[in-house]
Amino acid sequence: MDFEKILWAVLVLVVLGLVLGLLIAVVSKVFKVEEDTRVEEVLALLPGANCGGCGFPGCSGMADAIVNNGANPRNCKPIKQEKVDEINSLMTKFNEDQQNQ
Numbered sequence: 001m002d003f004e005k006i007l008w009a010v011l012v013l014v015v016l017g018l019v020l021g022l023l024i025a026v027v028s029k030v031f032k033v034e035e036d037t038r039v040e041e042v043l044a045l046l047p048g049a050n051c052g053g054c055g056f057p058g059c060s061g062m063a064d065a066i067v068n069n070g071a072n073p074r075n076c077k078p079i080k081q082e083k084v085d086e087i088n089s090l091m092t093k094f095n096e097d098q099q100n101q
C-alpha cells in the first residue's frame with residue numbers, strides 16, 4: 001500500500017518535471033531576445049569598470065550608445081587610445097557592412 005503511494009508520488013513528480021521542462025523550453029523559444037552582436041563586440045573593447053563615468057549606467061549602456069546612437073568612445077574615462085581606435089575601426093566596418101546590404 002505504501003509502496004503504491006510512493007510510486008504515484010514519483011510518477012506525479014516525473015510527469016510534472018517533464019511538463020514544466022517542456023513549458024520552459026517553449027517559453028524560452030517564444031520570448032527569446034535577439035542580442036545585437038555588434039554591441040557585444042564593442043563591449044568587449046571597453047574597460048569593463050562599469051564606473052558610470054561616461055554618463056551611462058555601465059559599459060553595456062555605453063556600448064549600446066556607441067553602436068546605436070553614435071556616442072563617442074572617448075567619453076569613457078579610463079579607456080586607452082588604442083581601444084578607442086579599435087572601436088572606431090569596428091564602427092567603420094559595421095557602417096560599411098550596413099551600406100553593402
Ligand code: SF4
Binds near residue numbers: 048051054060
Ligand atoms: S566610463 Fe568606461 S569603464 Fe566606466 S562605465 Fe563608461 S564605458 Fe564603462
